[in-house]
Amino acid sequence: MNVYSTTPMESNLFTKRWSFVNSSLLCCVLITLLCWSVFIERTDIYDGKVLSKCLYFNKVASFTGFVLGIIYLLRRRVVYVGLSLTSYFIIAYLSYLCIHVLYFDTYLDVRIGSQFLLLLISLVISIERPKETYIIIVIWFFACVEAIWGLYQLYQHFYDWKHFDNPLGSLYNTGIYGIYLCIPFVLAVVSSKKYVATSACSKHYLFHTIRYITLILTGTVLPFTGSRTAWVATLGGLFVFVCHRYRLIQLFQQNKIWIKGLVSFLLIGIVSLFILQLFFLKENSAIGRTLIWKVGFTMWLDNPFWGKGFNSVSHQYFNYQAHYFSVDRSAQEQWIAGNVSYVFNDFLQIAIEYGSIGLILFVGIYTTIIRKNTSPYVAVLVSCLLTGQSSYPLESIPTQLHWYLILSLCLLRVVPLKSILLSKWTMSILGVAIFSLSLILWLKTSQSDETERASYKAEQLFNQEQYKMAILVYEKIPNLNAVNLLVYGKSLALDGQHSKAIRVYEQAKVLLAEPFLCNNLGLSYQAIKKFKKAEENYRLSHNMIPNLIYPKYLLANLYIEKGDVKKAKEQAIEVVDSPVKVYSEAAEEMKEEMRDFIRTIALK
Structure with missing residues (x-):
């Protein structure tokens, strides 16, 4: 049962969907083109493995904006838009980001476009409501290709384990590669016949064949990535799904107090032992991230309300680390300090760049979507949130896409609070605005490319x-x-x-x-x-x-x-x-x- 509800009148109005595109298939084509960014790599620009993905993503999104703007201009009928509480939080967060860009940000580059665009895409999908299975199959397809790529890299090291390197597929970092694979893996686990929305595709053998192939391929490669963040996120998402499927929380609440205490004690002990094992697996790396978080916290304290602006971590972090080491520190901290572009915690990064206001709005999006939502995709969203605790999935286009596509799947299971009537003139104005913004993005991206x-x-x-x-x-x-x-x-x-x-x-x-x-x-x-x-x-x-x-x-x-x-x-x-x-x-x-x-x- 969904947390949100509508009146009968609003429910009837919502059936007249606001169609951004002519069919769910076209929506799937857009998502496919965006997900293709994982394979994009160029040799004619600096940092071709990372920046090329951003440039490609922005150009695809700009072209899509041109098409949508024209569709709106040609539309000559009123439409009804259904918005949930989460949608309002997304709109508020987007508005805040726009204000921040205009008044506070000084380090803008092409990468900022992905944040706006992916939030808008999530909002569009939640309103257009394409079939869930189309989105899921696209995610699985690219995950399978990346997993096969990783298996090939493992095969190359099969006879030379002394020089073994963790697989990284077509990505630039084994940690990001592990995070990229863990989300489709958890999604494949939760997408059983019982939980996937009823449709011809979800009942078709092809859907579940792809599901099992994804489980096998990603599940085989994931342990070899060496990404502790991906392992924790996978186990955390699966734990949430098991609790949801077998109603463990309800059973826990019905037991006696001493049983609750014993179960809680055992659970905390198991989790603590697991975290300690992961800590000592790469001790220096773990201590290094602790150092980064301490320095990052001092950055946030410097401007806790509004934040320091987009990409300020990459541009200012070393000044704060230099101040941190200007007094005597432990020899171990001095030894592990290194080159840093992210604070390895997306929530702390958002707090540093956009302040407490931005963090509250960002957290509000996920609090409202998770609260009392019984969709199995919530378990996958929990995995996404866990990856953001000790890594930077929101700073990489491929993992960003997974994050917001899972958010979109969760939004598809939410019934809107109300429907808003948009006249044909409003649609025309919206079309002009989208076309103009897409043109600006295209020109800026082309200029950056040149x-x-x-x-x-x-x-x-x-x-x-x-x-x-x-x-x-x-x-x-x-x-x-x-x-x-x-x-x-x-x-x-x-x-x-x-x-x-x-x-x-x-x-x-x-x-x-x-x-x-x-x-x-x-x-x-x-x-x-x-x-x-x-x-x-x-x-x-x-x-x-x-x-x-x-x-x-x-x-x-x-x-x-x-x-x-x-x-x-x-x-x-x-x-x-x-x-x-x-x-x-x-x-x-x-x-x-x-x-x-x-x-x-x-x-x-």
């Missing part, structure tokens, strides 16, 4: 040590992002134009906090004899990731050039005594150079 391709060509020139040619290309590219500015500045520095390089670096520093940027900025300041500025940047780089040797080495060379023998010797000893986290010849060369310096000082 910029990324041009900057990648410039970077290739930089790698070929053709610095003057790279500078000429960069000078013609408008709206360079922080990463491109960093390479542009390095090109200027290597060409001897340190003063101009500093201006470019400082411009990048406003947009990005990154050790490599601080090191290069310090080198350029040192080249023009501004030693105090150079020292500040080297120390900032050191505090960002204390276990790196290079900033210490740069500080030692700075003191040598200044003639401060005492500080130079202290810094050289620190370089020599520093353990190497990842072996490299460059690190050994720096250590040997500092040993030679110490021996030279001793001889004097």
Whole structure:
């Protein structure tokens, strides 16, 4: 029984569905095109495994918006839109994001479009109400292809287990790959004949054949991904489904108090032991995430109400980590600190970027859909929410799609609170708005695509040590992002134009906090004899990731050039005594150079 209900009149009105597309099949085509983004990879742009998926996603969504806008303009009849409480929360969250973009965000890029578009797609699906089985089959199809890809990668390592690597399919990270597979696996478990909406497709042998194939393929590969987040999310979703199917919560509530206490004690003990085992499986990784959460919490406290804006974690995190390590911390924390773009908790990330208001609206979407909802898809949604506790599924297009498609399936089982009448003129205005926004998104995405391709060509020139040619290309590219500015500045520095390089670096520093940027900025300041500025940047780089040797080495060379023998010797000893986290010849060369310096000082 659904949590929401309508009056008889509203129920009759809702049967006159607001058809965004002509059929459920066309809706399925859109979802298929969007899910195809998991296979998209380009070699003509920087970070082609990640950014290419965003560019493709935005272009597909823009084209769909053109079609929908035209459909609305041509429509000449009134329609009724059914909205649930969850739909109102989605609309409120979307409105808040729009306000945030206009007034607070300063780090916008093409990836922000996916957040808006996927929420809109969930809203569209909940109103259009296509057949659930179409959406499920699309999810399973792509999951099966990815699982087969992973099995092939496992086969390649079958005879060489000493050099075993976790499979990652067509994705860029084994953790994200595990999360991508766990959602279809749990969906396949809950999609039995008893629970899938009655339709010809759900009763057809093909549907359940695909279901069993998905179970076998994803269930085989999932353990080998090494993703603890995916394992926990899978078990959590299955536990919720078992409780739902066998009414365990109702049985638990009917028992005596001592039985409730005993069951609770055993359950808490089992869960605690399981979490401890996962913790010690990759202890350094677990402690590293704890460090990230502590630093992330300080970011949230800096602006808890409105947040710091979209993508602020990627651009500002290292400043807060540098402040965290500016005082004495444990040697273990200094050792495990590393390069961070996400806080490995989507709820904390939303709180940092959009503040407490954004987090409350975001949580409200899932609270209203889960509360008293007996749909089996709630178990899959719980798996999605669990993946967001210790990873970043909402920062990757493929896992984002799974998350919001499962939300859409849950919304399809909800009866709207009321129906809203839209006149043909309202539909026309809506059509113009959607067409205009889609056009803006298409133009922005195309501009970003062109910029990324041009900057990648410039970077290739930089790698070929053709610095003057790279500078000429960069000078013609408008709206360079922080990463491109960093390479542009390095090109200027290597060409001897340190003063101009500093201006470019400082411009990048406003947009990005990154050790490599601080090191290069310090080198350029040192080249023009501004030693105090150079020292500040080297120390900032050191505090960002204390276990790196290079900033210490740069500080030692700075003191040598200044003639401060005492500080130079202290810094050289620190370089020599520093353990190497990842072996490299460059690190050994720096250590040997500092040993030679110490021996030279001793001889004097």
